[in-house]
Amino acid sequence: MAPTPTPAGQPDDAPEAYVGLDADRAERRARSRGWSTVRSLPPGSVITMEYLEGRLNFEVDGGTVVRCWTG
Known part of the structure; x- marks a missing residue:
């Protein structure tokens, strides 16, 4: 299966990291x-x-990132 393309204005980065x-x-x-908004x-x-x-x-709980997503 082909990889999902990265949108033009979005860095090639893994949110789960x-x-x-x-x-x-x-x-x-x-x-x-390179993320313009966090x-x-x-x-x-x-x-x-x-x-x-x-x-x-x-999504931050107790100062730690517990979930991350784009958009």
């Missing part, structure tokens, strides 16, 4: 890898479902 990192360290890493959210946050190319979302 951020899970388990300290939130501050994860944000610095994401920005250094959003940290507490567990269970109500968010809109619009997709924003170049954005990386972190």
